[in-house]
Amino acid sequence: MNANQIVNMIIRTVMRKAINGGINAGMKKFSGPRTAQPAPTPQPQPAQSAAPQAPPAPPPTELTPERAKIERKLAAKRAARAAEAAARNNGS
DSSP states (O other), X not given: OOHHHHHHHXXXXXXXXXXXXXXXXXXXXXXXXXXXXXXXXOOOOOOOOSSOOOOOOOOOSSOOHHHHHHHHHHHXXXXXXXXXXXXXXXXX
């Protein structure tokens, strides 16, 4: 064996062990017991300022023609998505 063959043999051995170790670690991580995600920590509430805040504006009682058109388009999209989902569920 010449030096090139010996170096290649050593590199192949090291790479094989590294790759198999990574694959084994990944499989253990993937197939290991599932752990629950920790509950989020509650964020502290900001202190209320001394000045009173204005109440939120009431929702508009009448739809403008532009807003009514937008609402109709959104309703049509929602209906189409619901129909697609129903078709997928019935087709399976």
